[in-house]
Amino acid sequence: MVLAHYLKPYVAWVTGWWRNNHRASSVWRLTRLYTGLLMLVVGILLWVLYQLSVGQLGRSQSQQLSQLVQQQQLLAEELNQQDFISQFTLQAKQSKQFVLAYSDGNTTYGRLASIPKRAKTCPRLARFPVYNYNEIRLFSGCVQSLSNGQLLVATDDEALFDLRELFLQASMVALALALGLGLMTGWFFSAQVLRRVNSFNHIAQQVEAGELSARVPIGPRNDEFDHMAKHINKMLAQVEHSFQAIAGVTDAVAHDLRTPLSRLRLRIEQALLDVEHQDIGAKQLAQMLAELDQILSTFTAMLELTRLEQHQQKSSFKAVDLATVAEDAIELIQPLCQDRQQNLQLTILQPCTISGDATLLFRAIYNLLENASKYAGEQSDIELMINGDGFALNDTGPGIPEEETDKVFQRLYRLESSRNSPGYGLGLPLVRAIIRLHGGEIKLENNRPGLRVAVTF
Amino acid sequence: MRILVVEDDLTTQQFLQRALTEQGYQVDVASDGQQGLFFALEHDYQLIVLDRMLPKLDGLTVLSTLRSANKTLPVIILSALDSVDERVKGLREGGDDYLVKPFALAELLVRIEILTQRQRGQLDSQTNTLQVADLSMDLLARRVWRGQQEIQLQPKEFKLLRYLMEHAGQVVTRTLLFEAVWNYDFDPQTNVIDVHVARLRKKVELDGLSPLLETVRGVGYRMVAQ
Secondary structure, eight states: OHHHHHHHHHHHHHHHHHHHTGGGHHHHHHHHHHHHHHHHHHHHHHHHHHHHTHHHHHHHHHHHHHHHHHHHHHHHHHSOHHHHHHHHHHHHHHOSSEEEEEEOSSOEEESOSSOOTTOEETTSOEEEEEEETTEEEEEEEEEEEETTEEEEEEEEOHHHHHHHHHHHHHHHHHHHHHHHHHHHHHHHHHHHHHHHHHHHHHHHHHHHTTOTTOOOOOOSSOOHHHHHHHHHHHHHHHHHHHHHHHHHHHHHHHHHHHHHHHHHHHHHHHHHHHHHTTOOOHHHHHHHHHHHHHHHHHHHHHHHHHHHHTTOOGGGOEEEEHHHHHHHHHHHHHHHHHHTTOEEEEEESSOOEEEEOHHHHHHHHHHHHHHHHHHHOTTOEEEEEEETTEEEEEEOSOOOOGGGTTGGGSTTOOOGGGTTSSOOSOHHHHHHHHHHHTTOEEEEEEOSSSEEEEEEO | OEEEEEOSOHHHHHHHHHHHHHTTOEEEEESSHHHHHHHHHHSOOSEEEEESSOSSSOHHHHHHHHHHTTOOOOEEEEESOOSHHHHHHHHHTTOSEEEESSOOHHHHHHHHHHHHHHHHHOOOTTOSEEEETTEEEETTTTEEEETTEEEOOOHHHHHHHHHHHHTTTSEEEHHHHHHHHHOOOSOOOSTHHHHHHHHHHHHHSOTTSOOOEEEETTTEEEEOOO
């Protein structure tokens, strides 16, 4: 109780520290585990060593003692009491290593004045001091009842006792060293590992706080943590990119929807004036409706694009034969191409079946065909080729300048040359979103002359 | 013909009521799901226009409750939720058609017309021939005649003409045509359907013969009545 009272502040300090450093608990747990294992190994080694050295000595000692007891028992049975006592006294005197004593109740024979009280019945050994040849030494032995008295056998145990003590001390030192070493190295290594984990945590917190440009530092070792860091950084880059894209789109929406909205507003304002003069016509209203429809479809397309980019519709995926979809799309676009005297052709090099949404794939292919027909010009050749891992669309039109091939996939981006044709710059982004939703990639290449759109799944 | 409109947005509700009344329907309105369900179970309607997001009881619940009460009348779902998944969900619960907001009033009227027609007439499915004026179509042989003269059609043109003939006298929208002929569920947003219809028209309305297919401005097409 007194001890507990004194320890109280220390315990409080330790638990307080523990609580404050709770986040380091993994380090501590790993360290404990590591140290525990190290101590277990050292303990087992010491135990084996003990058994092979000191333990062996102790066992042979007790063996000798029990032989001695057996010998005296035999003698006590064969000889009468007097002969046994004289024989015993002689033997007790001669024996230096062993101490023998025999008590018949009245007298104690041998080297001791009496049987020590601490001695126990054989084969349980007990240790007791003996005044032997002018010095007090530790003996260990036991007492055996014979027919007419009590027999004590003991052997000098001082050396073995010292050895045992020494071994014990050495073991303690070894275990303490193992403990210290274990704690130190365990702490060092787990802290090393967890420092990396904590750096990830730190970055995650930064990102959570809105700092999207934060990146996990990548070490030079190329280990698992570096791999993880690379993946996380890639993911963060993607997220940051999406965020910027959304911000960009907000601007673009503001711009591209504001123009038709303000036009519409002007028209309505004008119509109100016309109502006063009572000459508003159906034509004006139809124009407003068309304007509004344009705004709504831009809006719908943007929402759709966002949803596609969020990869939400996979539940409806089924096996889709690209050739069938392509044929349907070509049947739909064919009259437009014929009006423009374009030569539209479908070539199936190898059938291609992918898991996907037929309607979305149809839209993607139709959009590309529509683009090709719209921009390739009259009397051009358009060829849709289905190959084993996707499709390619070639045309012989003016193509797209190399430096623009990435930009055309941005929302609401329109090439200088196509600013004046109908459309709102969401077709290609939509196509790419659909292709990506199906795990594919789309590339624009130079067809020399013309444009080649290559899609691989 | 009595129609129930369940819609919580007052402006939309009033517009629908007015437009449908002008079309000669008798229109009841309900402003929340509970009221809508009550009306639908109490009275006999030929069709329900049902909004999805409703106060008190959402549209899909109303629909599934109606269906489990053995009410088989056609239901058109109106919704601002337009993803394919939502659409499938709506149709799976027993909706007969799904229209995404914002929609063109004309589109809704055409779809209501087609659904009520289907309900009333249950188009004679046994016939193997269709006839509109002197235009006839053999559905089994897949052949078409104008008077005595046979008309050669591409497979898609045949489907297009068949849909128009089946709905002769009714207005059909471009979206309906596209869905019926191409079987893909979206609005191509271009005049491509017009180009297809123009080609078909050229083949069907041979020189000097009376026009059969009329354009309804801002809505779609109508084949003359039989």
